[in-house]
Amino acid sequence: MLCERRESPGVVPKFYQHALAIAFAINEINKNPKILPNITLGFHICDSYSNLWMTYRTTLNLLSKRLRFVPNYECDGKKSLLAVIGGLGSDTSVLMADVLGLYKIPQFTYGSLAPGEIHTSQHPYLYHMVPTEDPQYMGIIRLLQHFRWIWVGMFVVDNESGEHFVQTMELLFSQNGICSAFVQRIPQQPNLDDLDETVVEVLLKIYEPLTNQKASACIVYGESVTMVWLRTLIFLQDQENIRYSEYRKVWITTTQIDFILTGPQKYWDLQMFEGAIAFMIHQKDLLQFGEFVQPIKPGWNERDGFLKDFWEQIFDCFFGETIPDSEKCTGEEKLAGLPEPLFGMHLTGHSYSIYNAIYVLAHTFHEKYTSRLRQKTMIENPDVLLQHLQPWQLHPFLQRLSFNNTEGETVSFNEKREIGGGFDIMNVVIFPNNSFHQVKIGRVIPGALEGDEVVIDWDSIVWHRGFNKVVPISVCNEYCHPGFQKKSKEGEKFCCYDCVLCPAGRISNQTDMDDCFKCPEDEYPKENKNGCLPKLVIFLSYEEPLGWSLVSVALSFSLITAWVIGLLMKHKDTPIVKANNRDLTYTLLISLLLCFLSSLLFLGRPGKLSCLLQQPAFGIIFTVAVSCVLAKTITVVMAFMATKPGSNMKKWLGRRTANCIVLSCSLGQLGICSVWLGTSPPFPAFDMQSLSEEIIELCNGGSVIMFYLVLSYMGFLSLICFMLAFLARKLPDSFNEAKFITFSMVVFCSVWGSFVPAYLSTKGKQMVAVEIFSILASSAGLLICIFAPKIYIILLRPELNTKEQIRRWKNK
Structure with a gap:
């Protein structure tokens, strides 16, 4: 004997389908000779009227004898109760399980229950025809994340299930960057006859959430009656315009909710729920069910105590002798074509679960029946099997049961005594005549890999x-x-925030980013900071104005130096050229020529060879030039000292001493550069940090210490040369160059003294240009200060370039 329970007082027209699903399934089984041949199944339907006391009373009545309410007493015919189907909600299911569990009677729930509402260990004889609500929670989260709905309202039934749902969703919201705009609790049972203070208070509370324009997505959790109650509150709030109200929301309903029309709501508009997204128990459309239901009329089954009330409500007519003909039910009304919320010709998810539950029991009985045959203990009369069969004997068969139903879907229980199948995600399309069509847009698949548990056709x-x-x-x-x-707002939820511009050097390329981030090293932020642009690779090239200007200066001074060399070689036998060591003069001029040309190594795209040669070549060549100037200065000093009586300095005068000075000083710099190239040589590199919008292609010095050691050594020689030349500037010697060397060293030291801060304070091409300018300026200073007077005498005052003038000048 089977029991099904309805969830609201009176007959809810759409729930009548649950009873018809039982009748349809048992009718199929009784006609199927392959399942339980010669055995006829029956059923009994009872109603708890949504009352706790009635739930207990009805459950105990199933366990009593036929005419008296005396549980456990068997003095006359007893009902053959082998299993119970029910209830739809957790409250009814728990109350039934508390009683039925004492007798180990299998109980099948056909509604999706919240995890923890019914503990498997406490109710070992309870079987779930649908999964628990766990997968549904993640399905809702994935839906909200896809459309980036982070400000979501919740209407929940005011009971333990609703509180569990709120706590679970609030936790999932916080883990996935979503906030609840409001949580409005709806009374579990509406009392429309007495609009007392409680109802008025609920009306006042619900009005603001309904008119909240920011929270376009609203989740409704509860049962179908919860939706009835919600629609009633909306109607009471806006009675005049209820058919045209624009409560523009995306309603997201949970599995226990179905859109139903009952009582006066049959004439209310459903357009406000257009576009709702409903999570529903998985179902299959059985065409045979529609054929089974279509011929139903009043009186089709005298034992159906619900049909009369159902017929009167659904067609707004009445049965009775005193009823006017205009209001009397004719019995010829047709169920086909009724609006879906009123009554559907297609199985709902709950009805499909009931249908499967009937087949589970049928296959279980069949397995028990065939096992008796295999054991050759079959009683001759098959009906006696059910009389001797005890409910507790079914559990071993239920736990290992697995079969394909009439639609080819596998039905079996897992270790938690649940049947899989997941949930369907439906989109509600409402038509002008108040009927609607539910379009399947996706599924929730329990046990799937993370990210694949929800499949939706978003478009x-x-x-x-x-x-x-x-x-x-x-x-x-x-x-x-x-x-x-x-930027979060103080005192408000994290979903409410201000938008501030990204700080300098950072961007955000998506909407609603928590933090801005830096561009890759080879890119820089756009002006509006919503993306990155590739940095331009720069180096000091020959083609740009600064580059060819420096090249022009370097080549010009190189030509001037070459011309000076040629001029001095042409007048090599004149006293002014022969004075102060003619070989040193040529060596100095050649090194200056190379100094001008070495600046060209710093121009153009840096390469391995150019980077290796730049600094060492510059350091060695300049050291040779400074060494020559130092040798000239020392020669002047030694020549003056050699003129003193009794001096032995004459033997040190000559080319050998000057050459030794130049060679020894140059070898010192050569040693420093050799160590530099041997330990940490310069190499081509990219500087991506110094400039915000450009990448500097340069030569990395390798060792900064060695670079400044080269400059320090050259500066040390220059300082000694300057000091000696300054002291010897007024010595009475023919063509004394000390004064001119002093001027040249002042220029030289000034240039390289200012080079260090200028070099450190510039970046990119300007840094290279500073070094080139320093090389050209210091080289030009030496060339002009030392050789300009000689050129002046040779070209413009040749009369001074004679021995007589030299002697006259010495005798002054």
Whole structure:
């Protein structure tokens, strides 16, 4: 004997389908000779009237004898109760399980229950025809994440299940960057006859959430009656315009909710629920069910105590002798064509679960029946089998049961005594005549890999017409556009924030980013900070104005130096050229020529060879030049000292001493450069940090210490040369160059003294240009200060370039 339970007082027309699903399934089984041949199944339907006392009373009545309420007493015919189907909600299921569990009677729930509401260990004889609500929670989260709905309202039934749902969703919200805009609790049982203070208070509380324009997405959790109660509250709030109300929301309903019409709500508009997204128990459309239901009329089954009330409610007519003909039910009304919320010709998810539950029991009985045959203990009369069969004997067969139902779907229980199948995700399309069609847009698949547990055809969703075919937005405030980042508001939830511009050097390329980030090293932020642009690779090239200007200067001075060399070689036998060591003069001029040309190594794209040669060549060549100037200065000093009586300095005068000075000083710099190249040589590199919008292609010095050691050594020689030349500037010697060397060393030291701070304070091409300028300026200073007077005498005052003038000058 089977029991099914309805969830609201009176007959809810759409729930009558649950009873018909039982009758349809048992009718199929009784006609099927392959299942339980010669055995006829029966059923009994009872109602708890949504009352706890009636639930207990009805359950105990099933365990009593036929005419008296005396549990456990068997003095006359007893009902053959082998299993119970029910209830839809957790409250009814728990109350039934508390009683039925004492007798180990299998109980099958056909509604999706919240985890923890019914503990498997406490109710070992309870079987679930659908999964628990766990997968549904993640399905809702994935839906909200896809459309970026982070400001979501919740309407929940005011009971333990609703409280569990709120706590679970609040935790999942915080883990996935979503906030609840409000949580509005709806009374479990509406009392429309007495609009007392409680109802008025609920009306006042619900009005503000309904008119909250920011929270476009609203989750409704509860049962079908919860939706009835919600619609009633909306109607009471806006009675005049209820058919045209634009409560523009995306309603997300849970598995226990079905859109139903009952009582006066049959005439209310359902358009406000257009575009709703409903999580529903998995179902299959059985065509045979529609054929079974279509011929139903009053009187089709005298034992159906619900049909009369159902018929009167669904067709707004009455049975009775005193009823006017205009209001009397004719019995010829047709169920086909009724609006889906009123009564459906297709099985709902709950009815499909009931259908499967009947087949589970039938296959279980069949397994028990065939096992008796295999044991050759079959009683001759098959009906006696059920009389001797005890409910507790079914559990071993139920736990290992697995079969394909009439639609080819596998039905079996897992270790938690649950049947899989997941949930269907439906999109509600409502038509002008108040009928609607539920379009399947996806599924929730329990046990799937993370990220694959929810499959939805996003493009097929139909939205409420108030959204003008645009995907709704459900946020606390406008999205932060690229180029901005979120800044939380004090005292408000994290979903409510201000948008502030990204700080310097950072960007955001997506909407609603928590933090801005830096561009890759080879890119820089756009002006509006919503993306990155590739940095331009720069180096001091020959083609740009600065480059060819420096090249022109370097080549010009190189030509002038070459001309000076040629001029001095032409007048090599004149006293002014022969004075102060003619070989030193030529060596100095050649080194200056190379100094001018060495600056060209710093121009153009850096390469391995050019980087290796730049600094060492510059350091060695300049050291040779400074060494020559130092040798000239020392020669002047030694020549003066040699003129003193009794001096032995004459033997040190000559080319050998000057050559030794130049060679020894140059070898010192050569040693430093050799160590530099041997330990940490310069190499081509890219500087991506110094400039915000450009990449500097340069020569990395390798060792900064060695670079400044080269400069320090050259500066040390220059300082000694300057000091000696300054002291010897007024010595009475023919063509004394000390004064000119002093001027040249002042220029030389000034240039390289200012080079260090200028070099450190510049970046990119300017840094290279500073070094080239220092090389050209210091080389030009030496060339002009030392050789300009000689050129002046040779070209413009040749009369001074004679021995007589030299002697006259010495005798002054």
